[in-house]
Amino acid sequence: MASSPDYDVIIVGGGPVGLMLGNLLGRKNLNTLLIEKTAVPPAESMAIGVTPPSLDLFQMS
Ligand SMILES: Cc1cc2nc3c(=O)[nH]c(=O)nc-3n(C[C@H](O)[C@H](O)[C@H](O)COP(=O)(O)OP(=O)(O)OC[C@H]3O[C@@H](n4cnc5c(N)ncnc54)[C@H](O)[C@@H]3O)c2cc1C
Structure with a gap:
């Protein structure tokens, strides 16, 4: 059984x-992970x- 997720949202692309x-x-x-493919x-x-x-x-933000 998987444990609770570490992130609320995963964004692909920075x-x-x-x-x-x-x-x-x-x-x-919200605990967010952003994944970017370029280093x-x-x-x-x-x-x-x-x-x-x-x-x-x-x-506005
Ligand atoms: C030469 C040039 C000049 C510009 N000048 C202006 C300007 O003066 N003013 C303006 O408002 N806009 C300008 N723009 C437009 C602006 O750059 C774009 O509108 C903007 O970058 C779009 O943002 P985006 O986050 O949607 O996409 P992107 O900027 O394309 O970002 C997407 C990201 O996702 C990453 N990615 C893709 N696939 C994956 C994957 N599978 N896993 C992980 N990461 C991934 C990519 O590496 C990239 O970093 C210009 C664009 C160019 C090319």
Whole structure:
């Protein structure tokens, strides 16, 4: 018989969506594991700016 799970949520992918989701779940005190397949961050930036809808989300959270 398996014991209780160690995590409430497992997120696969540490991109912006996974990281944001992990932060929001953490704020709700949910024990979250985030799994990312790449060991190193991208060499080049993947963003030149943050769009207004994203800023609204950051402000709400
Ligand atoms: C050159 C470039 C410039 C950009 N500039 C902007 C910008 O200026 N502003 C903006 O708002 N957006 C920009 N974007 C878009 C933005 O990068 C994407 O919208 C955003 O990265 C999508 O986030 P995501 O978390 O959905 O996916 P991703 O960023 O693709 O993240 C998914 C993650 O999941 C991981 N993964 C996949 N499969 C697995 C698996 N089986 N197990 C574990 N991990 C896994 C991947 O390695 C990756 O790290 C740009 C994109 C590019 C390519």
